[in-house]
Amino acid sequence: MKSWISFLMPEDEYKEKKMLYFLAEGGVLLFLFLVIMIISSNFISLDTGVILLAGIAIFLFYTLGRYILSGIEHTDIATEKEYKRALRALKSRTASFVVVFGIGYLIYKITSDQASWYDFFGMVISVGVLSFLLDFISLKRSYKKNKELL
Amino acid sequence: MKNNVKITRIKTSMTQQQLAKKTGVTRQTIGLIEKGEYNPTLQLCIAIAKELDKTLDELFWEVEE
Incomplete structure (x- = not known):
């Protein structure tokens, strides 16, 4: 399947599939976070810089955390x-x-x-x-x- | 998905690492396929079948006993 994100993906198909899931989950969480922040901004004043930084942090920590905990990084370490x-x-x-x-x-x-x-x-x-x-x-x-x- | 990859691989005296290298995936992926925890793409199924000198039926078709 051709996609511009392919250059970020590993060769191995299982690892590629898992990473796509993690990125997609991270993207959905980021989207929900931003929707909540837009709604909240009508009621409370929010610092734009902090919100943007929090959004990046949510996406990065989530995808990195899932990747680390999934045990797919060191695929050949078995003994x-x-x-x-x-x-x-x-x-x-x-x-x-x-x-x-x-x-x-x-x-x-x-x-x-x-x-x-x-x-x-x-x-x-x-x-x-x-x-x-x-x-x-x-x-x-x-x-x-x-x-x-x- | 249940399959006969592990038993066939062992019969041909091939290690997971060797099969992985020949099919262009990682040892972990071969292990997951053998355990039925990952369903490979058709492309990978064909690559495995070719390396083990078997047909797709022999490796991946479920036969009710």
Whole structure:
């Protein structure tokens, strides 16, 4: 099936179908949220910036959350050996990401003249932990799902 | 959907990974098809049947006993 969104979709047909569902569900939730906000705006004053940001957050968190919890990211991790290898790779990937993010954020902080070590370490540690957790949950769910399919 | 993919694959001494690679999908997808938890497209059914050297009937047709 030809669609402009095809370039975002994976090759595997099961994964593609699941992702299309997640995106469609996210789209419907976003639509409902916007309808509720339009109705609410007649009764209360709403900050447009906050509402738009909330809409983006709803769509992103929903689709990302569904994707992570569905266990379709690591499709080939089915044995304990593969899981442990993937976990080691995940740890080193997170460490590299934290270093690159840390350097980028440090440059931003210095150039924007808002240097504060508390802010810096707080942000880098939070991003690192969040990134690791999301990847770890996805890996764990994928492993559990794949193990049952062997 | 019940099917004979798993039993046929095992008879041909092929792993899920090998079948997945040959049919252009992931191992997870092959596992889901074998367990009857995912209904593949006709295109994928044909690809699997060709790799396992069977007809669609032999792999996917339900026969009442």
